[in-house]
Amino acid sequence: MNPREFKINIPDERIEDLARRLRATRWPAAMDGGNWDDGASLTFMRRLVDHWSNRFDWRAQEARLNRLSHCMGTVDGQELHFIHQPGHGPSPMPLVLTHGWPGSFTEMERVIPLLADPGAHGGDPADAFHVVVPSLPGFGFSAAPASPGTSAFKIAEWWLKLMKGLGYERFAAQGGDIGAGVSTWLARRFPDQVIGVHINYIPGSYRPPLGAGQPPVTAQEQAYLETVAAWSSAEGAYAAEQATKPQTLAYAMTDSPVGLAAWIVEKFRAWSDCDGDIERVFTMDELLTDVSIYWFGQMLDASFRIYKENRLRPLAFEASERVATPLGVAVFPRELPTPPRSWVERVFNVQSWTTMPRGGHFAALEQPHLLVEDVRAFFRPLRR
Template structure:
């Protein structure tokens, strides 16, 4: 990979970002530098601009109008979720979205954390940066996934940066950097191909060093895990370890099981009964739950027209996978709450990042990256509601430096969003050996 060119197209990228926000009715406020801002971003503040967002009332009124004018499809012909998002559940969500949901609360909460933009390789990257008050805090970059956003991670900011207020000790503290993946949220939308997980990982390393963090750890689930894995394979100077709560099947499945899965056959006899359960779950996911990824890996632009034009189309597209992957299968309102679900969906709508966020699937396939082993120490937490739950001994191929493995008692694919206190404890435990 060519070295990242930090300054290339910087002014063009900034104009494009601001004009894109303006078209969506969003005022992107680039705050003047103050002494406090400089304290937060450290010596690298010359390249970092404080940021906050203010959505216009016109944009919110347009959203409500579009919701009111929805043309609904016919109801499903089954009594379960096998055909996708169910109209009764979605109509309830949309009715609340139109009449009672308050984006201003979400906006205020987001703006309560220090936010910034910085240009890396010609693209503006949005990130939250919260420094712990504890002297020996460990710098940590955390990455969200799809169909999520930085909203997934807001509830863990307190427990990780201020552990003494959340059942931990000062030795558990982290400085947190939470970026929006390119094409998601308030980060720039790549104008050309090439922003695959490997390039994003290299950008994250540059971001941490720009913030004067020369020693740090990385964490992620979903795409955040894939990006953390890519960082671990690159193993840049200063990366101490990674933690993931989602593991790549391609690098951890036993060879005979992978071949059986590819051929559509049953689990091989070499697997134990517990391992056959993991195999059957993986096969069920590939057969019945992977269509969304196949579409975005091959035709992200085609599906993009509908989710850019219709807020209900976008909501159905995102809600279906949120419902699939929470621990309370099919009932995300119980796991997260309706407001939290709508905070995330509304962010996608207001930034028109439904189409651009899906392109990471296409980019990942087109990159052709070889999934070599991760070279740095790795901590893994397996949550019971995750799609793929490999046993510890399967991970040695991809993670020869496995330093921590635990199977949590509750929580699903969106672990930080669903169980922030438990998730935070897992992060503390996973990286604890690095502090001694």
């Protein structure tokens, strides 16, 4: 794989182009500028763009992010960006952390040092991990896939080769959102190489076997299915578009930074434990750093298209199939609809199921210490 050092360095002309586009924004009207019921609030978006234009310093964010150990490598012809932070402890466990949409590798910025060097952060050095944080293909600084078929199924294979290329023959996995899908595919496809998997989201494409020979759907499971249907009807338009016509969406988002910001920021508000006040959980700079990475990456068609790929290759199981790899689940209260434990145990070997006191979909950003402690606790017995 020949990993090589990488530093983020966005050309000045692309930063200047962004500034010009922000100045030239054509704003829509709104019946109620402060309301989020119809989508991103006009009042908030005007404040966000004012901050982006007049106070946000990309070079400062770039310098901070460059303190992480960035690398580039090639797996099966696919150029991948990743962070590789060796652990400090008596026997660190290799761990691949995978982000989702609309996140990026920056989601993991707070948890990387806690996982890699617990002794320096009030923890036990015996809980140390060698931490690897790849950017999904077409996200951040990983190249866009060159051909169709790059679903979580395929990415799991690339992660296996990435980890082996770094010298890790056996390793652990953790993820949320799309990262949970990649992690569970790792558990399913490569049980001999994957020590265990910890997730803070149940993949939306997960389909356990049902019907003849299977346990009947419980009342709790049926209530979950009804909740999912209601949520999809009220909140799922973004996923339907990205999973069916991602290219059409990409034209608008590639051309308008404000349109892209509205598309992303609305999800950070809706899916986080913020009680409607997005700035209670995320700073303007945190939001804009994530949005800027999508903007500068110029691969929005690919970052949307992964929804279509995952729809075409869902995490569906045959009647007799079971996954033996140990699974740990952290359930945050403001996560998207989450099934009961019994639904996941129809297929997976669930060894840990933790109900968290607070936090939402972006667990590594919202509650890094809660997430890290649960990851440490889950993998502790698997180190033996």
